[in-house]
Amino acid sequence: MPRRIAYDVLCQVLGKKRPLDEAFNSHPHLEKLSPKAKAFSRALVTATIRNKGFIDHLIDGCLDKRPKGHARNILNIMRLGVAQLYFMHVPAHAAVNESLHLTNYAKLVQYKKLTNAVLRRIDREKEEYPAEVIARKNMPDWLYESWENAYGAEVAIEIAKAHLTEAALDITPKYADEAEIWAKRLNGEILDNGSVRLSTGGRIEELDGYSNGSWWVQDAAATQAVKMLGNVTGKTVLDLCAAPGGKTMQLAAAGADVIAVDKNKNRLKRLEENMERTRVTAEVVEADLMEWEPADFVDAILLDAPCTATGTLRRHPDGLWTKKSEDIRAMADIQGTLWHRASHWVKPGGKIVYCTCSLQPEEGELMLKAFLKGHKNFEQEGEVYRSLPSQGKDGFFAAVVKKVD
């Protein structure tokens, strides 16, 4: 059963470009699995997607040509088999036999012999590959080349290598001076920005301090944007593209009067739940920022714009295969429009922090350059913030601009 679910989810993600979290969590038979089987199923499909480029390289080496149409799904069975052999420490006989059973489930029994031959050959020829080789093969060329262009070859390969493992779990304590307490209680370490990095496994909801809202999950890099606004106590801050509310909670906990705007109802529901749990308040507005406007000017704005999210692929490796290079231009257009609209809503002397969790300069450094060129009534304040997964944080960009008149 766990492998069947992994197979179904893999077909959904690679075939239908459905997000992994959504496809996995909505699988109709998920609740029939024990917690252990559920964890195995999730780990298997994630390892397969994370290492798909390398796995396909091995499979392609055993095939004259890839099957077409529905038969293409046999590749997904082989992929899951190779992932078990290479990345899941499953004994070879179990990985192969379970994959052969899957051919019945997938109505692809005519490929049983081929699947057996491919998996046995890959197991026989199994060798240790350098991390660089696996990492590079896992990255689509368009994406890897964009990082080479932006950060140079040495950094690009380090970024790719960072994607071989899952990202750490960072939490933001509601009160900054409680970082030490939570680091001790949750067996974590305090990072240079004040986040606590957890080594504890298990369900987040069951960890000490979660249910009473003493902290929330937020990558260390993502905490930077709010900090760049400086002291927000008593200031009215528009939190644009706010859901599910990581930065809303940060702003509200720091004493700002927050107006949190987002157009996604479901994500706003999560924002409301998050605020209730952490006992912070904000005015919540469900609206499309392409049309909505605030009633008054505000002291400051945080624009956490929608983006390609190529900085969070360690957590969401499905993005490697669901995103395309054309998405960058489309996102940059939206980001430019949102930033331009926001530029009308801040008081003179007020600041806008623009941020994205993308590694693409078009959505970060180049977007800032274009904004400054087109908005002479704003000037950049301080240095930009740019983090990379190779530094152990999500890829993130943030810049502050100030309205000068």
Ligand SMILES: C[S@@+](CC[C@H](N)C(=O)[O-])C[C@H]1O[C@@H](n2cnc3c(N)ncnc32)[C@H](O)[C@@H]1O
């Ligand atoms: C990067 S996420 C925001 C994360 C959030 N700031 C946090 O810290 O938890 C981007 C958000 O932009 C929202 N969004 C995208 N386009 C929008 C629009 N035109 N109007 C309002 N919200 C939009 C999405 O619904 C999504 O929740």
